[in-house]
Amino acid sequence: MIDRLRALERSPLIEAAISRTEELAKTPPWAGERVWVHGDLYGRHLLCGADGALTGIIDWGDMHAGDRALDLSIAWSFLPRQAHADFLARYGPVDRDTWARARFRSLHYGPFLILYGQDVEDPAIEEVGRLAIEQAI
Numbered sequence: 001m002i003d004r005l006r007a008l009e010r011s012p013l014i015e016a017a018i019s020r021t022e023e024l025a026k027t028p029p030w031a032g033e034r035v036w037v038h039g040d041l042y043g044r045h046l047l048c049g050a051d052g053a054l055t056g057i058i059d060w061g062d063m064h065a066g067d068r069a070l071d072l073s074i075a076w077s078f079l080p081r082q083a084h085a086d087f088l089a090r091y092g093p094v095d096r097d098t099w100a101r102a103r104f105r106s107l108h109y110g111p112f113l114i115l116y117g118q119d120v121e122d123p124a125i126e127e128v129g130r131l132a133i134e135q136a137i
Contacts, residue, residue, distance in 0.1 A: 004111035013130070016137045017107055024104040028097050030067035037071045039063050042109055043078045043128050069101035076106035077132035106136040 005018050038045070039062030047056040072094065075087045088094055094102075113129030116122075 001108050001111070004115060005107075008111055008114055013133060013137070017110065017133045020137045021104065021107050024100055024107065027100040027104060030069065030098070030101065032067075034065040035068050037064060037066050037068060039066070039070060041071045041074045042113070042132070043074075044125070046074075046078070067098070067101060069098045070105055072098065072102035073105035073109065076103045076136045077109050078135070081135065103136050106132050110136065 002018055002021055005014055005021065008014050038057060038060060040059060041057070045057055045059045046054060047058060049055045072091075075084055079087055110129045110131075110133035113132065114126050115129075117124070117126030117129060
């Protein structure tokens with residue numbers, strides 16, 4: 001993951017992302033019960049109605065039993081920081097290590113989406129990747 005960050009153009013944002021990634025990499029791995037996860041949950045897989053309310057989630061091809069931090073990363077990569085408390089209040093209890101792994105995963109999505117967007121010449125997906133990094137640092 002750090003290699004992907006280093007593959008991006010150097011900037012204060014990328015330097016901060018590398019630092020945060022190194023810090024979060026020290027978080028203990030998931031040792032609890034596996035749960036069903038979407039496996040690839042990010043902004044483009046959310047469907048919203050005209051009023052902005054979530055109406056569905058698409059692309060379930062990566063669904064598996066695993067660490068719920070994988071899907072919780074949507075809060076770090078998609079929601080503004082001020083929405084995290086409301087998100088967690090509705091979701092339910094999340095321990096500190098799970099929340100840290102979710103943040104780590106958001107940092108994983110960012111460079112992947114930026115590089116993918118560059119490869120397919122899609123500036124909108126590049127911006128989604130930048131937002132994921134900004135939110136997670």
